Amino acid sequence: MNDAQIETEIQAKGLTAPRITPADLEANIVSEHYFTAGDGVVGVLAVADAQGKQLGDKVQLRAAEIPDELDLLTFCVLILRNGFTVTGESACASPENFDAEMGRKIARANAINKMWPLMGYALKNRLAGPTDEQVGRFLTWPVPADVYPDGTPGQPGRTGTNLMSAPQAKAMLQYVLGG
Incomplete structure (x- = not known):
């Protein structure tokens, strides 16, 4: 059952007490950003090169040496209204099955899943009232x-x-x- 189906069932049952809805989650997202682990390594190398910096012994890669597997790991970073960030990821086991759009959808869904408890906690604090x-x-x-x-x-x-x-x-x- 997905979030939309659950929301429909909640409404059908008339459960009207304060709660977090999928719409609340979406309204709390200011921006979303996607990249692969390979993109991240390329970016770090580019910044270091532009600044003339050495990255240390552990990251002495050149662009041609970046493992292809890093392109199979997709990240989604959601920036929330209060500036907090939530991340989700999607890893593809078989390179033949990698689809960038699908990876972004799965990574975003995983980030959204992390928002539920955070927003639930914030709602509970509001409901508890001032101390x-x-x-x-x-x-x-x-x-x-x-x-x-x-x-x-x-x-x-x-x-x-x-x-x-x-x-x-x-x-x-x-x-x-x-x-």
Whole structure:
């Protein structure tokens, strides 16, 4: 069963509590990048050559010496909205079966599979709401001198606000965090 089929079944059952959907995953991807291990080695060699650098004993290859097998390993790098990167890979055992497009699709699917637990964890954090520590930090935040949280002129060294109680601050933070 693929993600689309699972999503259809979830909707058919009316499961409406907050959750991560395939659309959420896709919306979180800012860009995607594909390359083979061979492409990576060629790139490293080109950069080192352009900079006149030696790569050390372990990587004394010339382009003609790059193993063909490296071209059978495809990587997908997804850059997410918050700047985090997720990778997926696809390795082809038989060179005769290698298809670049198929390799990219499989590598992307593997990267997407790594996103589920990451986004699930983030959702669970939002649903858990702000902690007492976070509320306390908010209420004791050093107020800038040009901010008047209660209508009185700013005072150096002032922290927090007397405009709300801790439960009210917690409710506001819950709203801000989207929970």
